[in-house]
Amino acid sequence: MTTQDDLFHPVVELPEPTRYDRYRRLVGLDDTKLRLRKEAALLADPRRLQQWAADHHGGDIAALTLFADRAPLFVFAGDVGSGKSALAESFGCDLADFLDLPVYLYRLKLATRGSGMVGEMTSLIGGAFAHMHTVGARATDTRGGVRSVQILVVDEADALVQSREAQQMHHEDRAGVDAFLAGIDSLAGARVPVIVVLCTNRLSALDPALMRRAAATFTFTRPDDQQRHAVLAQALDGLGIGTATIGKLVALTGPTADRPGYTFSDLTQRLVPAAVRDAFPDRPVTGEDLLALAEALRPTPVFTEEN
Incomplete structure (x- = not known):
C-alpha cells in the first residue's frame, strides 16, 4: 500500500x-x-x-x-x-x-x-x-x-x-x-x-x-545589473565593502561576449562564500578578494536542451 x-x-x-x-x-x-x-x-x-x-x-x-x-x-x-x-x-x-x-x-x-x-x-x-x-x-x-x-x-x-x-x-x-x-x-x-x-x-x-x-x-532569468547590485549589497552587508567595489563587482559578474552573467546562486553560493572561506580564520574579507574571485570564477553554464 x-x-x-x-x-x-x-x-x-x-x-x-x-x-x-x-x-x-x-x-x-x-x-x-x-x-x-x-x-x-x-x-x-x-x-x-x-x-x-x-x-x-x-x-x-x-x-x-x-x-x-x-x-x-x-x-x-x-x-x-x-x-x-x-x-x-x-x-x-x-x-x-x-x-x-x-x-x-x-x-x-x-x-x-x-x-x-x-x-x-x-x-x-x-x-x-x-x-x-x-x-x-x-x-x-x-x-x-x-x-x-x-x-x-x-x-x-x-x-x-x-x-x-x-x-x-x-x-x-x-x-x-x-x-x-x-x-x-x-x-x-x-x-x-x-x-x-x-x-x-x-x-x-x-x-x-x-x-x-x-x-x-x-x-x-539571470539577474540584471540592478538585481545583482541588490543581491551583492545584501550578501556583503557588514563586511565593510564600499559602494564603488560593489559597482565593480556588478560589472564583473555581468554577461560578456564569451560567457553568460552570474546566476543568483553563483553570487550567493559561490562568490561571496568563497571570499569568506579564503579570509577565514586570519583576516577580514577585502574588496580585492571579491574582485579577484569575480574575475576568476566562471558562471554556471546556460542550460540548453542538450544539457
Missing part, C-alpha cells in the same frame, strides 16, 4: 524560519513575489475575490466567473540557479502571513516516476493527487472557509510531464502525463486550497496540454 512517505518528502508547515530566511534572501524578485502572492491567494481562498468584488464593485461581477474553473497550477521556468526552486519552496511563508493561515509544503519525490512497470507511475501519480484531495478537503469547513493551504512542489517537472509529442516517449510515460493532467483537472473542479507548482529548466519540454491549464507561468 502506497503511503504519504512513499510519495512526498517530509511535509513542512510554513512559515518556517529557514525557508522564510531563504525567501527574504531572494532579492531582486519583488515583482515576481507580489504577483505570486496575489495569484496564490486567489486560488487558495476564492472568497477573498468575492469580498473584493463586494467592497469595490458592489457585488458579483462577470469577471469572477473567469476565475471559477482555473486549474490551481503554476509553472516556474528558467535557467539553473535563477531562484525558481528556492522561491517555490519558500513563497508559502509569505502566503501564510498574507492569508493568516498555516501553509503546508509538500514536495513530490522523483521516485514517483516508478520503476517503469506498466501502470506503476500512473498509480503513484493518482495516489499523490488523491492524497492532496484528501488534505485539501480537510482544510475547508462546511461553509467553504479555508483552514490551511497546501502547496505541492514538483521539481524537475520535465522528467515527469514531458510532452507526449516526443517520438521516443514510452507508453508508460504517456500514461503518467495523462494521469497528471487528470489530477490537475480534478483539483480545478474541487475548489480545495491546494496549489501545484511545477519547476523546470526546459519549458519547451512540458506537455502543451499542461501549459494550457496553468493559471500562471513565472519565467526566471
Whole structure:
C-alpha cells in the first residue's frame, strides 16, 4: 500500500524560519513575489475575490466567473540557479502571513516516476493527487472557509510531464502525463486550497496540454545589473565593502561576449562564500578578494536542451 512517505518528502508547515530566511534572501524578485502572492491567494481562498468584488464593485461581477474553473497550477521556468526552486519552496511563508493561515509544503519525490512497470507511475501519480484531495478537503469547513493551504512542489517537472509529442516517449510515460493532467483537472473542479507548482529548466519540454491549464507561468532569468547590485549589497552587508567595489563587482559578474552573467546562486553560493572561506580564520574579507574571485570564477553554464 502506497503511503504519504512513499510519495512526498517530509511535509513542512510554513512559515518556517529557514525557508522564510531563504525567501527574504531572494532579492531582486519583488515583482515576481507580489504577483505570486496575489495569484496564490486567489486560488487558495476564492472568497477573498468575492469580498473584493463586494467592497469595490458592489457585488458579483462577470469577471469572477473567469476565475471559477482555473486549474490551481503554476509553472516556474528558467535557467539553473535563477531562484525558481528556492522561491517555490519558500513563497508559502509569505502566503501564510498574507492569508493568516498555516501553509503546508509538500514536495513530490522523483521516485514517483516508478520503476517503469506498466501502470506503476500512473498509480503513484493518482495516489499523490488523491492524497492532496484528501488534505485539501480537510482544510475547508462546511461553509467553504479555508483552514490551511497546501502547496505541492514538483521539481524537475520535465522528467515527469514531458510532452507526449516526443517520438521516443514510452507508453508508460504517456500514461503518467495523462494521469497528471487528470489530477490537475480534478483539483480545478474541487475548489480545495491546494496549489501545484511545477519547476523546470526546459519549458519547451512540458506537455502543451499542461501549459494550457496553468493559471500562471513565472519565467526566471539571470539577474540584471540592478538585481545583482541588490543581491551583492545584501550578501556583503557588514563586511565593510564600499559602494564603488560593489559597482565593480556588478560589472564583473555581468554577461560578456564569451560567457553568460552570474546566476543568483553563483553570487550567493559561490562568490561571496568563497571570499569568506579564503579570509577565514586570519583576516577580514577585502574588496580585492571579491574582485579577484569575480574575475576568476566562471558562471554556471546556460542550460540548453542538450544539457
